[in-house]
Amino acid sequence: MAKLFEPLQIKSVELKNRIVVSPMCEYSSVDGFSNDWHLVHLGSRAVGGAGLIITEATAVSPEGRITPDDLGIWKDEHIEGLKRIVTFIKSQGSIAGIQLAHAGRKASHSSPWKGGKMLWLEEGGWNTVAPSPIPFREGERPATTLDKSGIEKVVADFRDSAKRALQAGFKVVEVHAAHGYLLHEFLSPLSNQREDNYGGSFENRIRIVLEVVDAINEVWPKDLPFFMRISASDWTDGGWTLEESIQLTRILQTKGVDLIDCSSGGNIPHAKITVGPGYQVHFAEAIKKETGILTGAVGIITTPEQAEEIVASGKADVVIIARQFLRDPYFPLHAAHSLGVDVEWPVQYQRAKL
Numbered sequence: 001m002a003k004l005f006e007p008l009q010i011k012s013v014e015l016k017n018r019i020v021v022s023p024m025c026e027y028s029s030v031d032g033f034s035n036d037w038h039l040v041h042l043g044s045r046a047v048g049g050a051g052l053i054i055t056e057a058t059a060v061s062p063e064g065r066i067t068p069d070d071l072g073i074w075k076d077e078h079i080e081g082l083k084r085i086v087t088f089i090k091s092q093g094s095i096a097g098i099q100l101a102h103a104g105r106k107a108s109h110s111s112p113w114k115g116g117k118m119l120w121l122e123e124g125g126w127n128t129v130a131p132s133p134i135p136f137r138e139g140e141r142p143a144t145t146l147d148k149s150g151i152e153k154v155v156a157d158f159r160d161s162a163k164r165a166l167q168a169g170f171k172v173v174e175v176h177a178a179h180g181y182l183l184h185e186f187l188s189p190l191s192n193q194r195e196d197n198y199g200g201s202f203e204n205r206i207r208i209v210l211e212v213v214d215a216i217n218e219v220w221p222k223d224l225p226f227f228m229r230i231s232a233s234d235w236t237d238g239g240w241t242l243e244e245s246i247q248l249t250r251i252l253q254t255k256g257v258d259l260i261d262c263s264s265g266g267n268i269p270h271a272k273i274t275v276g277p278g279y280q281v282h283f284a285e286a287i288k289k290e291t292g293i294l295t296g297a298v299g300i301i302t303t304p305e306q307a308e309e310i311v312a313s314g315k316a317d318v319v320i321i322a323r324q325f326l327r328d329p330y331f332p333l334h335a336a337h338s339l340g341v342d343v344e345w346p347v348q349y350q351r352a353k354l
């Protein structure tokens with residue numbers, strides 16, 4: 001039996017296999033609401049046999065959106081649409097997870113197919129917030145520095161959003177602390193030049209992340225999985241490092257975080273990243289080896305054999321797949337066939353089973 005199709009128990013939740021749909025922004029919302037696109041997009045991957053499906057970056061506040069078109073969960077009215085999606089995912093034997101996000105200094109942009117540029121206030125943009133007023137790209141409007149009450153609001157927004165996620169029926173919560181968004185901006189000395197107790201030392205730079213975890217723990221049940229996506233390295237001298245990721249993970253373990261979703265980069269526009277098949281797997285492997293926590297490997301994982309090798313060799317516990325799932329929503333069903341595993345297909349599709 002291929003390891004990729006062995007179930008994985010995390011707290012009270014069992015994933016039927018080790019294949020996870022990675023969060024992917026769809027930029028298809030109005031005022032943060034989910035709609036038919038999200039149902040079909042996420043629902044198709046549930047039909048396709050994924051063990052866990054994590055929503056796109058879902059904004060915890062309007063100012064935390066990357067674009068005006070982002071999915072959100074900052075108000076109770078958002079719950080109903082999300083619940084419909086979660087219910088469908090569950091009906092297919094898959095688990096629904098949500099990625100909670102705040103874009104920090106990378107907020108207030110247009111969607112990629114509308115140019116992907118920073119939106120000025122007169123174009124419908126908004127003032128962004130960040131640990132320090134350092135723009136991501138030269139020429140961009142600098143963010144407003146978060147003061148203590150601003151930080152408290154961010155932390156409360158994550159908590160309230162997690163509560164709504166629970167009401168919508170999600171079984172996994174993932175905090176987005178990667179890709180140069182707000183929490184990563186605090187972690188990295190490249191974007192955090194504060195002189196208060198949220199900047200400077202490692203203990204200070206991780207403080208807001210720990211506060212977010214503690215706040216979510218106030219509302220998120222102890223028996224439901226808690227993931228965190230990090231950029232395990234900034235790939236830049238003077239930036240956040242793998243060693244710091246390991247140190248942070250050790251602390252997160254004591255706070256009930258179950259799995260580290262190991263991505264990288266995104267905080268500096270011109271970081272030198274060697275990109276290729278499985279190029280971030282070594283982060284998942286190192287963090288797992290050093291701490292014993294569950295890890296997810298992500299980044300150019302495209303074939304069943306590659307995915308199987310990653311989990312069978314113990315480099316990671318799950319593979320987290322983005323673009324291959326856009327090419328092939330039925331990737332898990334196809335992977336099972338190539339690896340010689342008999343998995344259930346939706347009854348409606350059984351006449352086509354490979």
Ligand SMILES: Cc1cc2nc3c(=O)[nH]c(=O)nc-3n(C[C@H](O)[C@H](O)[C@H](O)COP(=O)(O)O)c2cc1C
Pocket residue numbers: 022023024025026055056057099176178179229263298299300301320321322323324
């Ligand atoms: C269309 C698209 C949207 C994405 N949106 C998100 C997102 O909302 N949150 C996130 O953490 N990563 C996001 N990513 C990054 C992916 O989750 C993933 O980490 C990256 O694409 C590498 O995996 P892949 O090689 O399997 O595509 C996005 C990627 C794509 C292609």
